[in-house]
């Protein structure tokens with residue numbers, strides 16, 4: 001009888017421990033999801049993960065991206081620049097890296113659309129909007145900065161200055177960046193100011209993604 005009671009007690013203790021572990025995991029998962037949402041990634045790519053990327057379409061880019069995310073804390077300031085055709089999964093892989101390093105390393109990520117920054121930030125600064133200063137601060141300080149669609153539009157002198165401050169600051173502090181762009185590295189050199197371009201090239205490994213637009217895969221034979 002005593003043995004039975006002892007075993008029963010042990011079992012309920014184990015159950016309790018399991019429940020605590022599950023609760024902790026649940027909390028961590030929810031926290032990571034919230035942080036990913038707050039990174040600025042945007043609704044469309046909230047579900048973009050490594051698990052739902054069809055590796056066989058872009059095996060080299062997938063492996064580089066996954067390897068990068070897995071050893072994020074040892075990347076020593078190095079980043080990636082995904083270049084190539086539209087719809088090949090550049091933004092998807094950048095988002096997957098962001099989600100993974102938030103989950104695994106509780107890293108802070110700022111995910112910005114280059115065009116949106118170009119379009120919105122001057123007005124925001126002119127209105128002395130606190131959000132504009134905070135955005136610059138987050139772009140400058142986050143553990144990882146993702147700039148989506150770099151070079152899509154030409155910068156104004158104002159936005160050139162902003163990107164120079166951000167990129168140069170991160171370069172000096174060895175803070176990594178992930179870039180996506182439909183332009184190859186050579187064309188990017190014509191679309192960015194040289195001081196920004198040269199720093200990005202120095203710290204970001206180029207990953208070329210050539211292929212058909214994934215969104216058209218069912219229409220093309």
Ligand SMILES: Nc1ncnc2c1ncn2[C@@H]1O[C@H](COP(=O)(O)OP(=O)(O)O)[C@@H](O)[C@H]1O
Nearest residue numbers: 052053054057086087088089090091092214215
């Ligand atoms: N290999 C892939 N596996 C699964 N989904 C993909 C793949 N490549 C692209 N997609 C999906 O196709 C759409 C376009 O991809 P996106 O990352 O926006 O391309 P890019 O940034 O290169 O223009 C997205 O919805 C993305 O999730």
Ligand SMILES: [Mg+2]
Nearest residue numbers: 090091149180
């Ligand atoms: Mg994209």
